Amino acid sequence: MLHGPAAELGVDYASKQKTRLGLILFLVYAVLYGSFVIIGLSYTHLLELRVFAGLNLAVVYGMGLIVLAAVMGYIYSLICTWMEDKMEREAKK
Numbered sequence: 001m002l003h004g005p006a007a008e009l010g011v012d013y014a015s016k017q018k019t020r021l022g023l024i025l026f027l028v029y030a031v032l033y034g035s036f037v038i039i040g041l042s043y044t045h046l047l048e049l050r051v052f053a054g055l056n057l058a059v060v061y062g063m064g065l066i067v068l069a070a071v072m073g074y075i076y077s078l079i080c081t082w083m084e085d086k087m088e089r090e091a092k093k
Contacts, residue, residue: 013087018080025072032068036061 012018039046040058047058 011091012084013091014080014083017083017087021076021079021083025076029065029069029072033065036065 039061047056047061049057051057052060
């Protein structure tokens with residue numbers, strides 16, 4: 001038995017802005033992750049350096065990337081919600 005969507009979907013006025021924001025955040029993360037990979041491939045001795053609370057750069061950088069991904073996702077969600085609300089209000093005027 002087939003059913004329709006759970007929510008009624010309308011026009012997404014902020015689609016272009018959300019796409020642009022998503023690409024910017026992706027590029028920022030990709031550069032940071034790419035630098036981690038380059039350090040791991042070419043400068044492995046740097047990953048052994050103790051940088052914070054007795055932890056080496058590999059652990060701090062790796063955990064930082066994980067935390068950064070979560071923070072960026074939260075920021076993306078907040079900004080997109082704000083954009084959608086703003087543009088929807090403007091479209092209804």
